[in-house]
Amino acid sequence: MISQIEGTIRRLLENRVELDVGGLTYEILLPSRAYQQIRAMDPDQPLRLYTYHYLEGGMAANPIPRLVGFVGExxxxxxxxxxxxxxxxxxxxxxxxxxxxxxxxxxxxxxxxxxxxxxxxxxxxxxxxxxxxxxxxxxxxxxIAPAEEGAEEPLPAVTGYQAEAAEVLMQLGKSRTEAEEWVDRAAKEHPEIQASDALLHEIFRLYGAP
CATH class of the missing domain: 1.10.150.20 (5' to 3' exonuclease, C-terminal subdomain)
Incomplete structure (x- = not known):
């Protein structure tokens, strides 16, 4: 199975890209999101895509192998x-x-x-x-992925009850960065919460217990 492919862009269309890989040209289907991302890149630089392989036509007599490409894993x-x-x-x-x-x-x-x-x-x-x-x-x-390209801002330092909630999440196996991201997001969505136990309850409701 082909999981990644890297090559030179021969042609870019709205729903697909043709990549030259060592003299072979591969046609790769694209979601609109990937097309917009590739358009913003330098066309002279090699392009690497994370791919998904499937057979168009399923169990039909002559299924067609297809590749779908994504800029990010x-x-x-x-x-x-x-x-x-x-x-x-x-x-x-x-x-x-x-x-x-x-x-x-x-x-x-x-x-x-x-x-x-x-x-x-x-x-x-x-x-x-x-x-x-x-x-x-x-x-x-x-x-916890950015909602828009370049939209993610540095997280503010968590203090007080938020720090307590983050500490509990770290004790449950989350990294500091991930724990603080979860705490920050829950606190922003529910500013009325002012206690660590209530904040943790909301985090577990949203994301499930770690």
Missing amino acids: LDREFFQLLRTVKNVGVKTALNSMILPVGKYARAIEAEDVTTLKSLPEIGPATAKRIIAELKGKKLVKFL
Whole structure:
């Protein structure tokens, strides 16, 4: 299975890229998000993509092998997670990925059907099914991804009850950075919480216990 590919761009289209790899040209399907990212890169520099291989046509007599490419490994993981949802195929998952992964995941976690159903290939029923099957622990690593390119700001130093909550998370196996990210996000979403135990309760509700 091809998990990564690196080569020179021969042609870039809105939904695919052709890469020259050692004299062989590979056609790789792209989500809209990856296309926009690649457009912003230097076309003369080698391009590395994280790939997902599948057979178009499934069990048909003559299935066509296809590669889907992603600029980041996290994007590929999110695509694979979407594929686990009932009736969400490669085309639906691929075409829906027009948002940064962090923003997409937070829409699911917030049960934001309006945002989800506005995505290509995602109707109201599919949006609700995605929420029902993915909301919770499965989204943790994606929830802390930046919502926009370059949007992530340094975390403020946690103090007081927030520091106590972060310390508990570290004792449960989280790194300091991840613990502080979880605490900071929960505190921003619920500024009315002013105690470490209540904050931890909310964190566990959102992300599940570590």
